[in-house]
Amino acid sequence: MPIAGKLSDIFGRRTILLIGVAIFVFGSLMSGISGNITELIIWRAIQGIGGGIITANAFTIVGDLFAARERGRWQGLIGAVFGLSSVVGPLLGGWLADGATFFGVTTDWRWTFFINVPIGIVAFILIAIYSPQLKHASKAVVDYVGAAFLSIALATLILAVDNTESIFSGVLDATGMSLAGLRVGMFSIVALSIAGFIYAEYKAKDPILPLRFFKNRNYVIIITIAALFGAAFMGSILYLTQFNQQVFGASPTESGLMLLPMVAGIMLTSIVSGQIISKTGRYKIFMQVGFIVATIMMALMATLTPESSYTYEATIMVLLGMGMGVAMPVLTLAVQSEFEQKDLGVATSSNQLFRSLGSTVGTAVFGAMLTAGVLTQVPAMKETAYIQSLQQNAQVARIGDLNDPNTLLTLNMPDVKEGITSGAAEAIAGLPQAAQEQVKSQFTENQDEFTTIVTHAFSESLRTIFIVAASLTGAATVLVFMLKERRLRAASSAVTPGQAE
Known part of the structure; x- marks a missing residue:
């Protein structure tokens, strides 16, 4: 993202944004027509590059188009759209993957990629027509060495x-290397x-x-x-959907709904707070209230x-x-208020x-915590009559390893x-x-026993995850109070006559 942000500072936001959309659309199309998992991984990586370029510039371009105080209104709207899309996107993807039919065409997983193509083309056209291109007085030299090191570290x-x-x-099977050894080597490369x-x-x-940038105290606090x-x-909410499936028996689509x-809450306060910030030029109080409420x-x-x-x-x-x-949109406002226009792309x-x-990192750590928590209950789960009956069934081979906590959680999915x-x-x-009814009754009883053990194990693990998440949010709240507020300027500092083509 910083690479894309820097390039947009050099060559202009519109140019880099259009390149990002084009890469994203191309990667989506090729992912949809992938013939095997290797191809899918490669094209998904390319799609991710395009997505990173888009993300890096979508928030920054608001800083180009509007004065510092006006950005609050528009960042709030973007935050509302972000909240809505975070739920609508997975729901739409699940609906397409489940085999929806429209205009005589039955969809599958490939359509979760194909759907991006027409949307991306429309976005490309709108950006090309309506987004101004800032002219830059001088052309900076691209830092290729830094870009290479940063790309290797992040990947x-x-x-x-x-x-x-x-x-x-x-690789692990071929070399006999342990997973821990592989990770030590990879973290060494990162360092x-x-x-x-x-x-x-x-x-x-x-x-x-x-x-x-790192000499700027506010910048260090904000990042x-x-x-x-x-x-x-982001790390903890992912597992809330699994809670809805494991405990409430919701389908993937229902758990998203x-x-x-939460989406309604995000949309409401994103829009309202953005409007107030635009009128007052004050944003720190919103961060304080937002993070306090979120922590609780x-x-x-x-x-x-x-x-x-x-x-x-x-x-x-x-x-x-x-x-x-x-809290979400205000972070972008705060970091943009710390730097001049020429640094806006990199800062954002x-x-x-x-x-x-x-x-x-949070998703990975919380996932490990969830697995560790469920792992303690694996012996109890395996001793249930339900699992013992499944072990005698040939279909278990298709389900997976019953010693794996993730497999046991999968068995409880609706x-x-x-x-x-x-x-x-x-x-x-x-x-x-009569015999059928007796067997069904016993089977249901055995299944319910297994479900009770799974849901309690999952719930206890999730409890630990949310305690850690609350601690992290609490730490962020303390940092918010340490932030020195810079009142947002009302005068335009973005696109002025002669700057835009």
Whole structure:
């Protein structure tokens, strides 16, 4: 993201944004027509590059178009759209992957990529027509060495914490290397790459991420808050959807819809706070209130149990969304207020980068915590009559390793349970009616026993996750109070006559 932000500072926001959209559309199209998993991974990586360029510039371009105070209104609207799309996107993807039919065409997983193509083309045309291109007085030199070191560091870090075992399973099997050993090696590469990046930035004439940024106390505080926010909010909310599936028996689509109260809270306060900030030029109070509310609600999330009602969960989600809706857009405003126009792209994109890194690391750490928590209950789960009966069934081979906590969680998913129940019904179809009823009753009782153990194990693990998330959000709240507010200027500092083509 900082690379894309720096390039947009040099060559203009519109040019780089159009390139990002084009790469994203191309990567989406090729992902959709992939013939195997290797091709899919390659094209998804290219799609991700395009997505990173778009993300880096979408928030920055507001700083080009509007004065500092006016940005609050528009960043609030973008925050509302972000909240809405975070739920609508997965819902639409699940609907397409499940085999929707429209205009005589039945969709599959490939359409989760194809849907991006027409949307991307429309976005490309609108940006090309309506987005102004800023002229820059001088052309800076691209820091290729710094870009290389940063790319290696970020790519290796993500691979080291996210699905490492599945991605490198072939390497681990071929070399006999342990997963821990592989990760140590990868983290060593990350450390060396970061050291190389710092040296390159120190020597570069026009660095990608100027080291002088880190002399700015507010900047350091803001990116730290962004990382903590990414880890706490993005990392933990992912598992809330699984809670809805495991405890409430919701389908993937239903579990997404159950997050709508939080989305409503985000949209409401994002828009309202943005309007108020534009009128007053004050933003710190919104960050303080937002993070305080979010911390309290994140802590209350830890009180969810299998006996909790959805009404209780929804109430917490609304208030959590309201807190986050206030805090999210203001982070971008705060970081943009610290720098001149020429540094806007790098400053904004680096804020997005640290939030994304926090999200990636948080998701990985919380995933490990969830697995560790469920792992303690694996012996009890395997001793249930339900699992013992499945072990005698040939269909188990298709489900996975019953020593794996993730497999046991999968067995409790509504669609999997339904499939197993249907298979059991077919297996006893030849028995007398009375015997069938007796077997069904016993099977249901055994399945319920297993479900009770799974949901309580999952709930306890999720409780720990939300306690940690609340602690991270609390730390971010403390940092917010340490932030020195700079009142947003009302005078335009963005596009002026003669700057735009």
